[in-house]
Structures are given as C-alpha cells and as structure tokens.
Amino acid sequence: MKITPPSAAAREEALVRLDGLVKPLGSLGRLEELAAWLSAAHDAVPPRELDDVRVAVFAGDHGITASAVSAYPREITAAMVRVFLAGTSGVTVLARQVGATVKVFDLAVDADGLPDEVTAYKIRRGSGSIDREDALAPGEASRAFDAGRRIADAEIDDGANLLIPGDMGIGNTTVAAALVAARLGLPAEEVVGTGTGVDEEGRARKVAAVTAALARTGDRADDPFERLTALGSACAAATAGFLVQGAVRGVPVVLDGVFSGAAALVAQDVAPGAVAWWLAGHRSTEPSQAHALKALGLEPILDLGLRLGEGSGAVQAVPVLRAARAVLAEMSSLADLT
Numbered sequence: 001m002k003i004t005p006p007s008a009a010a011r012e013e014a015l016v017r018l019d020g021l022v023k024p025l026g027s028l029g030r031l032e033e034l035a036a037w038l039s040a041a042h043d044a045v046p047p048r049e050l051d052d053v054r055v056a057v058f059a060g061d062h063g064i065t066a067s068a069v070s071a072y073p074r075e076i077t078a079a080m081v082r083v084f085l086a087g088t089s090g091v092t093v094l095a096r097q098v099g100a101t102v103k104v105f106d107l108a109v110d111a112d113g114l115p116d117e118v119t120a121y122k123i124r125r126g127s128g129s130i131d132r133e134d135a136l137a138p139g140e141a142s143r144a145f146d147a148g149r150r151i152a153d154a155e156i157d158d159g160a161n162l163l164i165p166g167d168m169g170i171g172n173t174t175v176a177a178a179l180v181a182a183r184l185g186l187p188a189e190e191v192v193g194t195g196t197g198v199d200e201e202g203r204a205r206k207v208a209a210v211t212a213a214l215a216r217t218g219d220r221a222d223d224p225f226e227r228l229t230a231l232g233s234a235c236a237a238a239t240a241g242f243l244v245q246g247a248v249r250g251v252p253v254v255l256d257g258v259f260s261g262a263a264a265l266v267a268q269d270v271a272p273g274a275v276a277w278w279l280a281g282h283r284s285t286e287p288s289q290a291h292a293l294k295a296l297g298l299e300p301i302l303d304l305g306l307r308l309g310e311g312s313g314a315v316q317a318v319p320v321l322r323a324a325r326a327v328l329a330e331m332s333s334l335a336d337l338t
C-alpha cells in the first residue's frame, strides 16, 4: 500500500497566496490552514470544489454488548440500518444539508432480512466478546479491511472527492476504547467514556471489560491486524481499510467520532503516512477519541459536543472546508488595492 504524500509545493504556494489576500496576515485562522491542506491534497491552488461527498456507514454488532456496556440494546443496530435506508437517520438528515450522500454497509449485523445492497460486504454476524475471547476469527480482520478498501474504491471510482466514515454499532465505544488503550499503552480508566449515555455503574462495567480485554491480549496488540482480531470488530477493520484506501487513492477523508478515530490509529500503523490524507471533523465527548487524535497529530475542526457517531460530526465540517476553498478561489489580493 503505497501512500504518496500530499503536495508540499502546492501547500507552500497556497500559504504565500493566503498571505497576499485582502485581510490582515493570518486573520482567517484555521480556515487558512485548511485551505493550504486542501491545496496540498489536490496539488492545486485553489483546490477543486468538494462537490461529491460520500458517507459510508459501517454497521455491525459487537459481542461485548453481552456485558451491559451500552445504554441501549444490541437490537438497535439492525433497526438503525433500516432507518439509514429510509433516509431519516441523524447523519442522513445532516448530510442532506450539505449535499452529501450516505450509504450503509452491513459488515457484521446479527440479523436476517437486510437487502442485498447492504449486505454485499458482510464478513460475519456480530463479534466475540473482547473481554473473554477474540473479536474475530483468523483471517477475518484482513478480509474486512479489504472490504473497506473496496468500498472506498467504489465510491472514488464513482466520482467521490471527499470520503467520510460513519459507524453504527451498539457497544462500539467499548471496542474503540480497547483499541486505543492497547495502541497507546493507556489504562482503561483513562480512555473509557459514557458512550450512548451509561451511568457510573455502566461506565465501571466498560472499564472492567476493557481492562480484561487488554490483559487477555497482551503483546499481540502490537501488530495492527492482531489488534483488530483480538480487540476490534469487522466494522473496525473495514473502517481502517476505508481510511487507508482514501490515502492510497489521494482522496481526502474527514474522520468522524470515536470509532473512526480508533480505526485511524490502526490504519496509520498498517499504512504509515496515511494520516496526511485525513482531517478530524469534530471532537467527540469520548476520551479515547481525544487520545487517538492527539497521537495522530489531528486537531478537530468542530467541537459541538456531539456523541452520535454515524458520520454526523464529520458531515458538518464539510461547509467549513468549502469555505476554506472559497477563500483561496475568490478573495482578491492586497496587491490589487488601489
């Protein structure tokens, strides 16, 4: 997996151009940095329009739900897949606001009767309960990773110029916490949050589950595919593959919340340098996301206190990116002042 870095020359050219625009130096703050980032990604100043934004929601069940780690029952995952298809999920509504499209992919939903368009990339039903057993059978992590790469390829071949990973999986904040803790050597207590809204006892069960999972896994977690097998899920592996393939194809990716942050930490280990193609769309309320983003050197664009997942935070960063591009494309220069 060869990652070509974004263009340093285009970034420099963009920074020089930004300094010459009709504004005090640096006065457009983060927008300037994002404009330069996009210029580097597109190797063009100004960058091209972000007019084909695709959200891929990775849906799957997570066996750790057996340990009462969520405020909601496992069955919500399959039910929500139908809501995505009906076009009334949170991310779908928010995506319509910015003209982005949303597709849902069943990687490991433990339910029958979902349509073929959703199940084409299915790897398995559910996952092992990570406190007691591996999440995945040997080989499944790499199959799911490849599925995520193929999902990204299909969207890019179809014209996508910005990719967003979404997630739907009751219990997946516990899995995200385990993946991040294992990679960064952090204790469970520091990474576990309240997810969908568990109380103190629920959070204590999550801490116990992550602690047991880390103890069970030991050094195996050093290898990214072993980490996905032991502590992840088909959705985590597929999301990592999706992120890597965006980087391989040179298409920018906006990360969403805690699950894509945890997957990104794995993906960067599989394909060092891939992080150069990713932005962090928003800050989640989950502590493991903050740890993952810090380790990746990514600063969230928005901080709206969101904890929905699905890609809902990332889609709201899209207008900010478009604004950054417009600054470079449309502002006049100080040199032209009469």
Ligand SMILES: O=C(O)c1ccc[n+]([C@@H]2O[C@H](COP(=O)([O-])O)[C@@H](O)[C@H]2O)c1
Binding pocket: 069, 070, 071, 072, 167, 168, 169, 170, 171, 172, 173, 174, 194, 195, 196, 197, 198, 256, 257, 258, 259, 284, 285, 286, 306, 307, 308, 309, 310
């Ligand atoms: O991305 C986030 O910041 C986020 C924070 C809390 C919950 N979620 C969503 O809620 C589900 C997981 O929460 P939980 O409590 O079941 O682990 C899953 O479907 C996620 O998309 C997402």
Ligand SMILES: Cc1cc2nc[nH]c2cc1C
Binding pocket: 072, 076, 080, 167, 168, 169, 196, 308, 309, 310
């Ligand atoms: C209803 C519901 C919708 C979600 N979307 C992402 N995670 C979710 C969790 C619940 C409970």
